[in-house]
Amino acid sequence: MKKLIFLVILALLSISVSISFNSCNKDKDVAETPDPDPDPDPDPDPDPPAYEITTEVFKTTREAEAFVNGAYGPLQTLSSSFSFLLESHTESTISFEGAETAGGPAASRLETDPANSYVNKHFNAFYNSIGVTNSTIEKLDSSKVTAKLPQAAKDLVRGRALFVRGLDYLYLVQLYGEVPLRLSTRPPVPTYRTSIDSIYEHIIKDLEEAEALLPEYDVIRSNPSKGAANALLARAYLTWGHKPLSRAQVDAIKNADSDPAHSVDNAKLEKAVEYANKVIASDQYQLETDFNQNFGVARENRSVEHVYTIHHDGDGLGDAQGNHQTHCPFTARFNLWTDNHIGPADVTLLDRFEAGDNRKLFSILDVLYNSEESNTKYEYKFPVTSPRYGKFIHRSNYLATPAESPGRERAPGSAAAQPNNINRIELRYAEVLLYKAEALFYLNRAGEALPIINQLRQRAFGSNSHNLTTLTEAALHREWDLELTFEQKHWQNLVRWKKLIATVKTVDQFEYFKSDYATADAVKTKAKSIDGSLQDEDINAAFFAKVYKHLHAKFDNIKGKHYRFPIPTTSGINQGVGPQNPGY
Numbered sequence: 149m150k151k152l153i154f155l156v157i158l159a160l161l162s163i164s165v166s167i168s169f170n171s172c173n174k175d176k177d178v179a180e181t182p183d184p185d186p187d188p189d190p191d192p193d194p195d196p197p198a199y200e201i202t203t204e205v206f207k208t209t210r211e212a213e214a215f216v217n218g219a220y221g222p223l224q225t226l227s228s229s230f231s232f233l234l235e236s237h238t239e240s241t242i243s244f245e246g247a248e249t250a251g252g253p254a255a256s257r258l259e260t261d262p263a264n265s266y267v268n269k270h271f272n273a274f275y276n277s278i279g280v281t282n283s284t285i286e287k288l289d290s291s292k293v294t295a296k297l298p299q300a301a302k303d304l305v306r307g308r309a310l311f312v313r314g315l316d317y318l319y320l321v322q323l324y325g326e327v328p329l330r331l332s333t334r335p336p337v338p339t340y341r342t343s344i345d346s347i348y349e350h351i352i353k354d355l356e357e358a359e360a361l362l363p364e365y366d367v368i369r370s371n372p373s374k375g376a377a378n379a380l381l382a383r384a385y386l387t388w389g390h391k392p393l394s395r396a397q398v399d400a401i402k403n404a405d406s407d408p409a410h411s412v413d414n415a416k417l418e419k420a421v422e423y424a425n426k427v428i429a430s431d432q433y434q435l436e437t438d439f440n441q442n443f444g445v446a447r448e449n450r451s452v453e454h455v456y457t458i459h460h461d462g463d464g465l466g467d468a469q470g471n472h473q474t475h476c477p478f479t480a481r482f483n484l485w486t487d488n489h490i491g492p493a494d495v496t497l498l499d500r501f502e503a504g505d506n507r508k509l510f511s512i513l514d515v516l517y518n519s520e521e522s523n524t525k526y527e528y529k530f531p532v533t534s535p536r537y538g539k540f541i542h543r544s545n546y547l548a549t550p551a552e553s554p555g556r557e558r559a560p561g562s563a564a565a566q567p568n569n570i571n572r573i574e575l576r577y578a579e580v581l582l583y584k585a586e587a588l589f590y591l592n593r594a595g596e597a598l599p600i601i602n603q604l605r606q607r608a609f610g611s612n613s614h615n616l617t618t619l620t621e622a623a624l625h626r627e628w629d630l631e632l633t634f635e636q637k638h639w640q641n642l643v644r645w646k647k648l649i650a651t652v653k654t655v656d657q658f659e660y661f662k663s664d665y666a667t668a669d670a671v672k673t674k675a676k677s678i679d680g681s682l683q684d685e686d687i688n689a690a691f692f693a694k695v696y697k698h699l700h701a702k703f704d705n706i707k708g709k710h711y712r713f714p715i716p717t718t719s720g721i722n723q724g725v726g727p728q729n730p731g732y
Contacts, residue, residue, distance in 0.1 A: 212301060220458065222276040222277040227460065231477075231490055238638045238651065243255060244487040245476065322392075328340065329346065352384060370571060473539075476490045490537075492535045494660050496657070504614070543560075544559065544565075545557070578631055579632065652706040662696075
């Protein structure tokens with residue numbers, strides 16, 4: 149397993165070298181033209197001349213690699229936080245982490261504002277990471293480094309820095325739209341916002357340069373490789389190819405109850421196909437025969453499907469923050485009466501999976517056996533609780549299941565059995581196949597996309613019995629949903645396809661949206677109508693009344709402004725960035 153040398157120190161260092169916007173409080177329009185202030189060019193030349201830096205330079209290869217590893221630290225803090233910001237902003241997920249006024253529940257109700265803790269956390273983490281990458285590149289460009297490091301070491305470190313910076317900006321532009329583009333630690337520090345096309349151009353440039361410098365493959369999947377860079381390039385071109393909304397376009401729909409028109413840029417979609425093909429042609433990755441073998445600590449750096457992951461050692465073990473994906477969807481484990489921090493929004497989500505689809509077993513579950521209680525059976529059902537997302541529940545043995553219910557997995561029940569040292573899967577091969585299939589479909593080449601989708605379905609069902617004969621847009625989108633359930637990609641997909649509002653509005657078809665769940669008394673009445681033997685104490689009425697509240701809030705609150713998140717204004721590097729996103 150990769151050692152993150154000095155990561156705690158470097159995570160702290162990232163704050164000192166990151167971008168600080170506190171020195172400027174001017175609000176400017178989104179920068180489509182040069183900044184009118186008499187400062188140096190706010191959009192630096194992509195290839196600035198080499199210059200001397202005064203900070204200490206790298207003395208050894210080990211030191212250089214340790215320094216660039218500091219760029220991963222801020223990303224580690226987001227591994228579970230992505231779910232609260234992104235998954236909760238869709239129809240499928242609700243969050244009850246903390247009080248109803250806390251960041252997670254607010255996101256779940258689509259009541260995010262510039263002070264939301266998750267909005268702030270993501271924005272700051274990405275720019276802290278960018279600060280480390282910029283400092284790394286500047287140190288490498290110093291003439292003082294030339295004689296100290298072999299060229300191969302400098303290329304590797306530069307490639308990693310460029311890769312992470314490209315990843316950071318790809319998230320920033322999707323979540324916040326136009327953002328300040330900072331490619332140097334040198335002043336002046338821009339607070340004006342750069343056009344979306346300019347940001348994507350720099351993302352592509354960084355990732356293409358990274359691809360040329362990185363190794364073909366790395367068995368440690370948290371080390372960027374050519375395969376990872378090509379996969380990210382495919383993602384970037386696919387997202388850019390769906391013509392992201394500009395600030396002006398979002399402003400025009402900020403209060404709208406319907407989605408904007410959707411169109412694509414064919415040239416960019418062709419590039420998405422090109423880069424996906426490079427990953428496929430490398431022969432370094434393939435689909436797991438068993439879909440469920442993608443998940444769990446035991447699969448880290450072993451799964452043939454993992455292309456790039458975010459490494460985690462766990463809380464207090466040289467990790468900026470453990471990956472709480474193992475904890476948050478299964479917070480109370482087998483205490484059915486306690487709210488999870490995050491989970492499925494409705495029981496009907498189980499029905500999205502066809503009978504025989506093996507992806508359902510880990511994606512969303514309503515039965516689990518506790519191996520520490522002689523395989524006691526627990527049911528996550530009304531009137532006590534709701535289903536659970538299952539991909540990150542730690543399992544002691546999921547193949548050897550009780551005979552009464554073959555195909556159900558066992559899971560241990562102690563707190564220690566929910567490890568937060570599980571790596572976050574940023575990219576897996578199935579997603580690359582979906583990039584290619586989607587690009588082909590929107591290029592009006594559905595016939596070429598169809599066998600790719602069927603490749604995933606054949607893995608899911610264990611045979612070709614459920615292969616599609618034609619590929620529709622709805623079927624393509626559904627395959628994304630089924631393959632990547634709760635893998636923190638759903639919101640980006642809906643935004644890309646311009647169907648965020650319509651999809652969130654489907655909560656009105658959910659079971660728990662019905663007036664039967666509006667109050668605790670209504671829930672009790674509903675439960676007793678199903679089973680007359682139930683007593684009040686058998687019914688978790690308050691829980692379902694809260695679910696009802698969140699679903700109705702989603703339905704009532706979803707607007708065009710939710711095609712991006714607000715620019716945070718409460719702390720850190722975000723101060724002074726303007727103008728605010730429309731509707732906030």
